[in-house]
Amino acid sequence: MPPRWSIDFVMRLLDTSVFHYTFTFVLTPLCKFVGYGPGTLLFNLTLLYAALLFTVRIGMTLSTRYQRAGGNGGKRSKIDWAEEVVLITGGASGIGLTLAEALAIRQIEVVVLDVKPVETALGIESYICDVSDPKDIARVAKLIREDVGKPTIIVNNAGIVIGKSIQDLTEQDIRRTMDVNFFSHVWILKEFLPDMLKNDHGHIITISSVMGLMSAPQVADYCASKAAAKAFHESLEAELKYIHNSKGIRTTLVCPGRTATGMFAGVMERFPFWTPVVTPLEVAQAIIHSMEMRMGRNQIRLPFYANFVPLVDIMPAWVKDMATVVSGADRAMDTFQGGAEQEKMRKKDL
Known part of the structure; x- marks a missing residue:
């Protein structure tokens, strides 16, 4: 904890x-x-x-x-949950499940896409879907529109971490990481963004990571995928504002530090006072607040140190090295166990 x-x-x-x-x-x-x-x-x-x-x-x-004006001169207003359908990828565990349950308990329409079913007593629509496969997304999207309606809030949350050095990563490892952590965002938006643009209404939430702002050893593929998701999200914001002139579609980028889920099981913080682990509930609460206030061009960085990570990137190399050592990122993956656990769960699902 x-x-x-x-x-x-x-x-x-x-x-x-x-x-x-x-x-x-x-x-x-x-x-x-x-x-x-x-x-x-x-x-x-x-x-x-x-x-x-x-x-x-x-x-x-x-x-x-x-x-609250969407960063584009839109109208400031609170959300009307009765009009919303929230789609969450990777919603069967971790941040995704916590967010889905927090919304469902308030009788909000929630749809989850994952490679495994959602295990909860709450009324959450769950679809088995490989979000890295655009054909599978198209198949499930048709079912969602028929069963629930058109999603108005997209939370691109699905993610995996392999936890190997560059030398040990296989081609399959790298492609799988990029497919789930980055390309799934692309395919999901290609499928559902046209409906949002047509109605000029919606909210797109991208779950990136502090590791997309600052890299570390033995997570090169993960850092690259999260950095790609961040860059893609920011380009999306620019297109919504300058090409589509959309004033009704909001965007939120989430860059949390290590979260208390199974993804980075075994990883330890060297100085937990300065780099504490955040809970999935803390992340979910921040996301829900952004939804409710209809925040646009919004960035959520937590815990506190995450706000200063972008500054480290422009500092001299010795400052970056010191930050890496203080955060424990230099040796953090030496005790990593999450990769084995995720692979075991994946084989069980198959």
């Missing part, structure tokens, strides 16, 4: 205290009360902090308003 005591907990604590804008309403009078009135260094620093805090908060508010 993820540690309770982590930098994320500290940041949440600070965000509701000294980083909250109301804190300045207490701090400034307190300075005057203890004898540091206008003109003193402490009082001036307090005013400077207040100004900085309000500037940051205003910037965050404007950014949120921009995203």
Whole structure:
């Protein structure tokens, strides 16, 4: 289980205290009360902090308003769940299953595509489908439209990890990783995006990874597939805005760190305080919030350190090396067991 005591907990604590804008309403009078009135260094620093805090908060508010408008001047509104059909790939386990159950428990129409059936007591429509095969997607898509209706929210979540070095990866390993982690996004959107464009309504959510922002040893194929998914998503956003002039289709890119699922079983964090594991529920909650607020051109990065990963990429090599060692990514895959477990499950399904 993820540690309770982590930098994320500290940041949440600070965000509701000294980083909250109301804190300045207490701090400034307190300075005057203890004898540091206008003109003193402490009082001036307090005013400077207040100004900085309000500037940051205003910037965050404007950014949120921009995203709620879809990033393209669309109408800000909350979602009407009665009008939505949510399709989730890889929804039989991990983040996908948690998200599907969190939506289904609220009586929201959910459709799951996976190579194995969904094991849940909730009312979730489940279809056996190899999302890496466009022909199989087309077959299942016809059934979905007949049984449920046209999906309006797509969550491209299906993913696998092999966990081998470049030298040990086979051609089949690499192709399978790219097919599931990247090409499935392409084929799913090729199938369902035309309906969204026709109605100018929908939400496309891409599950990438922190590993799509910063690479590590023994996951070259996984990192490449997640980076490809991220780039494809951002190109999709540009086309929706500049080619299709769509104001009703929202997009969200999700880049989580290691999540407490079976995908990276056995992997250990060197300093879990700084790089905590996130739970599938935390990721699902962030995604649902983005759905409900109809956020567009939105990016979800968690835990806290994930927000700084893109900055590391532009730093000198020694900084990147230090970040790799501190995060434990240099030797993390030495204890990896997920590949064997996934292969066992795949053979069982076949």
